[in-house]
Amino acid sequence: MALRRDWVYENNGGTCVAIAGSDYCVIAADTRLSVGYSIYTREFSKICNLADKCVLATSGFQGDMKALQKNLAARHLIYQHQHNKQMSCPAMAQLLSNTLYYKRFFPYYTFNILGGLDSNGKGCVFTYDAVGSYERVGYSAQGTGAGLIIPVLDNQLKSPSPLLLPAKDAVTPLSEAEAVDLVKDVFASATERDIYTGDKVEIVVINASGIRQELMELRKD
Amino acid sequence: MFRNQYDTDVTTWSPAGRLFQVEYAMEAVKQGAAAVGLRSTSHVVLATVNKATSDLSSYQKKVFKVDDHIGVAISGLTADGRVLSRYLRNECINHAFVYESPLPVSRLVVRLADKAQVCTQRSWKRPYGVGLLVAGLDETGAHLYYNCPSGNYFEYQAFAIGSRSQAAKTFLERRFESFNNYSRDELIKDAVFAIKETLQGEKLTSAICTVAILGKDEAFHLIDQKIIQEIIDSIEIKEDAPAEQAPEQDEAGSSGAAPMDI
Numbered sequence: 362m363a364l365r366r367d368w369v370y371e372n373n374g375g376t377c378v379a380i381a382g383s384d385y386c387v388i389a390a391d392t393r394l395s396v397g398y399s400i401y402t403r404e405f406s407k408i409c410n411l412a413d414k415c416v417l418a419t420s421g422f423q424g425d426m427k428a429l430q431k432n433l434a435a436r437h438l439i440y441q442h443q444h445n446k447q448m449s450c451p452a453m454a455q456l457l458s459n460t461l462y463y464k465r466f467f468p469y470y471t472f473n474i475l476g477g478l479d480s481n482g483k484g485c486v487f488t489y490d491a492v493g494s495y496e497r498v499g500y501s502a503q504g505t506g507a508g509l510i511i512p513v514l515d516n517q518l519k520s521p522s523p524l525l526l527p528a529k530d531a532v533t534p535l536s537e538a539e540a541v542d543l544v545k546d547v548f549a550s551a552t553e554r555d556i557y558t559g560d561k562v563e564i565v566v567i568n569a570s571g572i573r574q575e576l577m578e579l580r581k582d
Numbered sequence: 583m584f585r586n587q588y589d590t591d592v593t594t595w596s597p598a599g600r601l602f603q604v605e606y607a608m609e610a611v612k613q614g615a616a617a618v619g620l621r622s623t624s625h626v627v628l629a630t631v632n633k634a635t636s637d638l639s640s641y642q643k644k645v646f647k648v649d650d651h652i653g654v655a656i657s658g659l660t661a662d663g664r665v666l667s668r669y670l671r672n673e674c675i676n677h678a679f680v681y682e683s684p685l686p687v688s689r690l691v692v693r694l695a696d697k698a699q700v701c702t703q704r705s706w707k708r709p710y711g712v713g714l715l716v717a718g719l720d721e722t723g724a725h726l727y728y729n730c731p732s733g734n735y736f737e738y739q740a741f742a743i744g745s746r747s748q749a750a751k752t753f754l755e756r757r758f759e760s761f762n763n764y765s766r767d768e769l770i771k772d773a774v775f776a777i778k779e780t781l782q783g784e785k786l787t788s789a790i791c792t793v794a795i796l797g798k799d800e801a802f803h804l805i806d807q808k809i810i811q812e813i814i815d816s817i818e819i820k821e822d823a824p825a826e827q828a829p830e831q832d833e834a835g836s837s838g839a840a841p842m843d844i
Contacts, residue, residue, distance in 0.1 A: 435675050442647070442671050 370422050370470040371396055374557025375407055376506030377418035378544055379476040380518065381484030381499050385537045385568040388476035388486075389544045390418045391506075391552070391579065392561040403560035403581070410572060411437055412447045415477035416565050417457070420504030421491070422470035429469050432460060450477035454487040454495060461493030468492050472503035477567055484532050484567075496523075499532050506551035506558040513547050537566060545577055552579045593705045603709060604702050607731035610711035614657035616744035616780040617644060619715040620754070620773050621726040622764045625797040626717035628655040629773040631744070631780060632790045645794045645804060649674040651684045652718040653794050653802035657744035658731075659711035666710060670694060687718030691727045691735045699733030713743045717796050724796075742776060750776040766797060770805065774813050786814055 374395040379388040390407035393400060409417045409430040417433065419426040436456060440448050448456070454475050461469055473489040488501035500518050502510040518533045533540065541564060548562040559579045566573050588594050589602035596602060615633035619626065632641035642660045646667040647653050652674065656663030673693055677685035694714070701707040709731040716727040728743065729735045739758045742750035753776050761769070773793060778786045788811035796802040 431679055435679050438675055439671070442668075 371424070372421060372470070372505075373401070373423040373426075374505045375420040376502065376504035376510065376548070376551055376555065376558045377407060377420050377472070377474045378502045378510060378514075378547060379418060379474045379486040379488075379500065380514070380535075380540045380544060381476065381486040381532045382535060382537060382540055383484065383532050384478075384482055385540070385566060386416075386476040386478060386484035386486065387537070387540045387544055387564065387566050388416045388418050388474065389548065389562050389564040390420065390504075391548065391558045392563055392576075393557065393559050394423060395557050398556070400560075406563055408563055408565055409434070410565075411453055411475075412450075412477070413572075414567060415448065415450045415453045415475065416567060416572065418474045418476070418503075419471045421472045425469040425471050429460065429471055429473075433457060436460075449480050450475065450485050450487075451479055451497075453477075454485075454497070457487075457489065458493040458495045461489060461491065465492050472507075474501050474503050476565075478569075482569060498523075499530075502547075504558075506548075506555040509551045509554055510547045513550065514543075517543060537568065541566065541575075548577070548579060591705055592702055592708060601702060604732045607709035607711050608713075611658040611713035611731065611743060612745065612747075614660070614712070614744045615644065616742060616747050616750060616777065617655040617657045617713075617715055618740070618742040618747070618750050618754070618773055618776040618780075619655060619717055619726045619728075619738065620740040620758075620761055620769055620776070621717070621724050621738070622766075622769050623762050624724060625764075625766050625769055625795060625800070626719065626724050626726050627769045627773040627793065627795050628653060628715055628717050629777045629791060629793045630655050630657075631777055632792055641790075645792050646671075647794075647802050647804075648690075648716075649678075649684060650801040651720060651796065652687060652690060652716065653796055654717070655715045655794070656712050657715075657747075658713055662710045663712040663714065666694065666697075666712065666714065669697065670716075684720060686720045686722070687716065687725045687727070688720075688722070690718070691716050691729055694729050695733050695735045698729065698731055701731075702733055715741060715743060717794075717802070719796055719798065724798075740776075742780070744780075746780040746782060749779040749782060753779045766795070770795060771813055771817065774810065775817060778814075778817065787811065788814060 375391050377390040392404050394402045394405040411417050468491045475487040479485045486501050487495050487497050489495045500514050552559045562577050564575050588596035592603035615631045617630040619628045630644040634641040645655045648670045674685045701709045714729040718725050726738050727735050728741050740754040777791050788807040793805045
């Protein structure tokens with residue numbers, strides 16, 4: 362076996378979480394950028410506001426994250442010019458999936474969560490793998506701390522199986538404030554054990570009145 | 583006398599050294615509905631007349647946002663204008679993607695002019711039949727350019743193109759020296775007035791004109807119809823006093839200089 366010397370990716374760590382509510386959506390990501398056992402910066406945003414009602418959180422390789430964000434933002438501009446309106450969250454979700462699959466044989470090393478409001482004003486969260494496989498869910502976590510967070514969210518948010526009939530609503534009955542508190546708690550927990558998660562968590566909430574952002578301190582170690 | 587023999591191909595020169603196909607393309611611009619542009623040091627205003635082909639149809643879109651800091655108004659073959667607007671938008675998006683900064687206006691108009699020139703030197707193409715008033719704001723300030731089908735472009739303090747634009751030009755010629763110091767609202771008012779001049783007697787309402795503005799703290803956007811109607815009403819009130827009559831000037835061609843060289 363010859364030694365491969367063409368590994369062009371790097372995992373910059375970090376965790377993203379999103380929770381969909383009946384009329385809001387919470388998207389959160391920590392702000393630490395790492396490589397190996399070092400920290401590059403404690404103040405790096407993994408969240409990108411793609412549209413009025415659509416926010417993307419990405420963990421993984423930061424170079425690909427930036428490129429992906431720029432790509433989608435440019436495509437959104439083109440859409441606005443052609444259709445005279447902003448893209449809806451489900452439309453952006455499909456676009457993101459196609460963009461990721463386009464590079465199926467040289468993927469974007471990114472683990473994405475797209476959150477926002479659908480055309481009915483209900484919260485929606487779409488979760489992706491690196492090559493574009495996606496699903497609409499009630500909540501999701503991606504990144505290095507996801508393994509620590511998902512079981513807690515499963516326990517707290519009790520999402521019904523998408524295989525059930527009649528189709529049950531995936532959005533949580535929690536209020537916006539309760540969902541934000543839950544997000545803060547899960548990040549604090551993930552920070553304890555995941556070395557790549559910490560410093561600060563950037564929490565973005567989308568609801569009918571727009572997009573609001575808050576920052577919360579996390580452990581720096 | 584020789585016009586008909588040398589006007590079939592865009593790549594055929596006439597004995598007098600003219601390309602008639604290109605000049606005919608400029609004629610197409612003159613046939614389109616009027617568009618005017620005015621510039622101060624901090625704002626640029628574009629205004630167009632919305633001509634509908636019949637009472638049953640809606641009017642064609644003649645003002646396009648190209649980017650937050652650039653907009654265009656067109657006159658002539660609106661289909662060509664639409665295609666060129668798409669090109670301009672793409673250029674702006676691609677530049678911003680690579681350089682993370684807005685495309686300077688002067689560079690955009692050069693690319694547009696070069697694109698137009700290509701169509702004057704290929705036998706299998708035809709010139710674009712649309713004139714564009716490009717309004718833009720960048721680090722070097724506010725700009726208004728006019729791009730011709732010939733591939734020429736010029737910078738203006740104020741300009742008007744399309745049918746009956748001479749009336750608007752005359753009006754602008756009298757006032758342009760003070761435009762640099764105009765406030766945002768004064769600029770809009772003069773743009774609406776210039777459009778009124780092109781209508782020559784026809785009633786001006788907000789339904790038949792479109793006005794767009796771009797400024798240092800204002801992304802390019804169309805002005806709401808209600809506000810335009812208010813401006814029209816305030817102009818009309820002033821006109822209860824004897825109105826200024828713009829002397830009607832002959833639109834006939836100049837003394838032999840090819841129109842595309844103007």
